[in-house]
Amino acid sequence: MSLAQSGAEIVLRLDQITKRFGRLVANDAISLTLHRGEVLALLGENGAGKTTLMNILFGHYLADEGSVTAFGQPLPAGQPKAALAAGIGMVHQHFTLADQLTVLENITLGTESLWSLGRGRAAALAKVQGLSRDFGLAVDPLARIADLSVGERQRVEILKALYRDARILILDEPTAVLTPQEAEALFQTLRLATARGLSVIFISHKLHEVMGHSDTCVVLRHGRVVGQVATRDTDRRALAALMVGAEMTEATVAPGVPGPVRLSLTGVRAGPLRDLTLELRAGTITGLAGVSGNGQAALADLIGGALGPEAGEMRVDGAPVSRWTPRAALAAGVGRIPEDRHKTGTVADFTLAENAVLETYAQRFSKLGFIDWAAVRSHAMGLIAGYDVRCPGPEARIRLLSGGNMQKLILGRVMEETPGILIANQPVRGLDVGAIAYVHGRLVAARDAGAAVLLISEDLDEVMGLSDVIHVISEGRLSPAFARGALSQGELGLWMAGQGFEDAA
């Protein structure tokens, strides 16, 4: 019998929560209930609306519609203080701790009147130590936060919530930053908490955690609840199907004509990447699917030259590379569409023209050590016309452009160099439909012109729709290459969740 059927007290009820950001509906009429002693897992891909929902619950965001009821009392919207007072404690993905203060100071911060003369330190210390013991949260209350590991910091965040007598704990992707052992300890803590009548919501996109440690599972997709099931009545496959959507997307792009191998990695280790073997062929789009933070950034850096291989062999056009730097990569014909166009793709306060030649000004646009501004300008004009960049002109600061137009300029900057190897890292993130189609069209055109394209994306539809070959990355490991259409979305979802790898737990 599940908790819902057992008639356990309902401690939290979300009713028809809707939140819009501009035209994007992040949460679409979401309702859910949490019972006393229950562990509820909120499951969904990135961008499904999980974090938005929890931020509404905790009062960081204001919902456009809907209401929250905690312990039978309506919760005033948009007030973290009210949520705290109602017994809701939230452990954010990014901790809110002051590094130079001690654990105890961080925990007691804001719990006492500012004007009291003493800090009641002894009593606070005793309470924290008691909580530590009761909930299995080992941490030295007198240590400075800066000296703690990530796992310990998370324990401090949980202690902070418990110290304020939280009855409902919300954890946003709590295991994203933990080692497997720390994650196991965390779930033990959560079990101790529910045994004492607390309730827990944890956000995750890791299927094995959800299956192993939750009572109820709510699946979100595109801001909607697409399934609410008792965990014991379901299995990974069903959850994966719910998470990524059952509908199959047909590959709409004609397959490429594979050419010679341009870049190969054999047994390469670099940063978080383990024993990586990968081939990028000319005339092929190689898709890399995976949940973000599993090593995609490191792989892009590796090919782009920002990260050198620590072990294994890397070959470009058959020749082993020795010193692999961004400059060597550029010289070898590697083009990059960076993941974050604001941070690493452009300089916001530079003009379009300046941004257009960021990578090539020294080689192609200088005369006797001076920049040839006339050539830069005409090059920029060419890009603007050729790649349909809507802007006031080459002298406009790039910060004024929409994401789509900024991306088109970056695209043009890369394509004009006719790269032999192109790394497109999240090339359409945050773009509207029209810009997405444009960028995809250009990627396919580059492939047809003979480039070896590596498409990194968290969007399975995008990877499946464009790629000739698909790899899945999970915890720094790379799956074997799958031909287009060889795996269903559900099967890819399982790989993304870490299943199928040789050393998978």
Place this chain on the structure above:
Amino acid sequence: MIEILISASFWAAVLRIASPLIFATMGELICERAGVLNLGIEGIMVIGAFAGWMAVYLGLPLWGGVAVAFGAGALFGLLHGVLVVPFGLSQHVVGLGVTLLATATAYFAYRLALPQVTSPPKIVPFQVWEVPVLSKIPLLGPALFAQTPLTYAAFACAGLVAFVLYRTPLGLALRAAGENPAALEAQGVSVTGVRIGAVMVGSGLMAVGGSFLTLSAFSSFFFEMVNGRGWICIALVVFGAWRPGKAVLGALLFAGFDALQIRLQQTPMGAVVPYQLFLMLPYVFSILALVVMSRRAQVPAALMVPYTKGER
């Protein structure tokens, strides 16, 4: 040299010279611990020196003068705080602006109030108060316990600042505002309120430090009397690694070199060596000490970082 170091008058002078530095350093330390660099310190010391002296000249008791100085400093602190905390303006630019404004205001008001004088008028400053019994201890007594009340107050003030910072919820909130303001705000405490409050109290202390010059060290107000002490205090905060105890130590060290150089000028060596070299001494040693001491210092993480609610 040895004779100088074992004379009670030398150590008495060290404490005396350190007093205004301690007040102002504590003031700056409070500001920076809350996350706000206050370069208004030099000007605020000038306004404190002037306001305290003027109040006493116009008939207020000496402690009334100290209070007026504190109030004047807090007022300029409010100006600095409002500009840099809610409005998030550059703390460097606003601080230098406050210094220029406060200095000019003091000089202007002085000229306005006393247009005719050629030699600065005098008041009766704080007198030495010998602590009963303790001041009778040989050497130590006359050095430590025969000072003016404001010197005792300076050391008491440092103790109080340390107590508040480390032992009270208010101090905890203040340090959190300088380390991770978001963590403070998440617990329902206003970062803006804490920071502005800290800048006002800190500026008040800076002004009291300035008033020490007119109410205790000298008996009149004249131009250029603060003479860079404010800038020294900013260095002392760094030297002290943002800790009150170490900062007091730094102030004593600087004062020690200052007292020493005056006395060295009067030795036979002073007849040969140009006196400017002696004047340089405290600064040279301060720079050296700063280099050694501040290498591992922990800067408040959110120092000079404006806090905007709701931003990540």
